[in-house]
Each structure stands twice: as structure tokens, then as C-alpha cells.
Amino acid sequence: MCEFLIDHAKRLLAGRSVVEVGAGTGLPGLVSARLGPSSVVLTDLPSELELLEKNVEVNVAQGKEADVTVRACAWGELDEWQGEVFDTVLCSDVLYHQPRNILKALANTLEVLCSKRSGVVVFAYHFRENLIHDAQFFEFIDELFDERARFDFGDVWMFEWVPKRGEAC
Structure with missing residues (x-):
């Protein structure tokens, strides 16, 4: 994903x-911070924030990148995020045989955080052995987003999704 973001930084x-979303170590977000965004927020479960905060401390030189913050975001638990939207939502390598309700919560989280007016979700999917199970997630995505682009890098697929422009807009 990082190479993709570097190649498409001006546009994305x-x-x-x-x-x-689901930042883990935060690498895509930290790389993005050096590529000209106005702000970057790295999110993960509350139990995972310590690593993210340390990585921001070590890797973000004040004044040289966008403002980078770390916040908790459990998929589907979005009360404190209502009304807060982003132009670019990154999500990389987060599908690990989760149950259907978690896949639905992830799709809903991406929708809530993505600006209906100017937003795009950039999603990296690392194909492993269970595409049939992961297909449920892509069905949820198809209900909420239109696919703008897809890139095939062998066992990694990159997607760009934009919100459906229905009555909610």
C-alpha cells in the first residue's frame, strides 16, 4: 500500500x-503524513494504541509532516465519530477470517468515516487462502460504495471505492 500511496499521492x-482504519503499526498512515495531506489520524482498538503512539513519536518529525494523531476506533462503535469525515480512508491487510458481524462493522465504519462529497477508500487486500469467506465483506462494500479502480499486484489487490451517491447525499 505504501508504494501505491507514493505513486498516487497527488490524487489521493x-x-x-x-x-x-485498523492501523496496526501505522505504516501507511505514517508514510501518507509525508506526502502532503492536511492531517492524518491513525486508528485501532484501544488496546493497540500504545504501539501506534510510540511509532508516531519515533517517526514523525514535527513541522515536516501533516499533523498526525492517534485515536481509538473499534469497528461499528462510532458514536464519537458521528459527523467527522475524511477525504481519504486507508485500510490495509485487515481481513483475517473475522465473523460476519465484524466484516459488516468494518464496512459500516469505512462508510461513516468517508466523506460523501469528496471521499475515497483505499483498501489493500492480501489474498490468503479463504477468499470465499472474505467475499462477505466485499458484498457489504458493494452495498455502500462504487468501485472507482482496482489494481492487481499478484496476491495483493488494491481497491479505490467512493460512496454511493444516493439519497443520503
Whole structure:
């Protein structure tokens, strides 16, 4: 994902607000911070924030990148995020045979955080052995987003999704 973001920084990051969902170590978000966005928010479960905060402390030189913050975001638990949207939503390598309700919560989280007006979700999917199970997630995504682009890098697929422009807009 990081190479993809570097290659498409002007279109996907420059001057935009960015959030990384399920950031883990935060690498895509940290790389994005150096590519011209107005702000970057790295999110993960509350129990995982210590690592993210340390990585921000070690890797973000004050004044040289966008403002980078770390926040808790459990998929589907979005009360404190209502009304807060981002131009670019990053999500990389997060599908690990989760139950259907977690896959639905992830899809809903991406929808809530993605600006209906100018938003795009950039999603990296690392194909492993269970595409049939993961297909449920992509069915949820098809209900909420239109696919703008798809890139095939062998066992990694990159998607760009934009919100459906229905009555909610």
C-alpha cells in the first residue's frame, strides 16, 4: 500500500484529511503524513494504541509532516465519530477470517468515516487462502460504495471505492 500511496499521492493525499482504519503499526498512515495531506489520524482498538503512539513519536518529525494523531476506533462503535469525515480512508491487510458481524462493522465504519462529497477508500487486500469467506465483506462494500479502480499486484489487490451517491447525499 505504501508504494501505491507514493505513486498516487497527488490524487489521493495532497491537501486531504486522511484516516487509517485498523492501523496496526501505522505504516501507511505514517508514510501518507509525508506526502502532503492536511492531517492524518491513525486508528485501532484501544488496546493497540500504545504501539501506534510510540511509532508516531519515533517517526514523525514535527513541522515536516501533516499533523498526525492517534485515536481509538473499534469497528461499528462510532458514536464519537458521528459527523467527522475524511477525504481519504486507508485500510490495509485487515481481513483475517473475522465473523460476519465484524466484516459488516468494518464496512459500516469505512462508510461513516468517508466523506460523501469528496471521499475515497483505499483498501489493500492480501489474498490468503479463504477468499470465499472474505467475499462477505466485499458484498457489504458493494452495498455502500462504487468501485472507482482496482489494481492487481499478484496476491495483493488494491481497491479505490467512493460512496454511493444516493439519497443520503
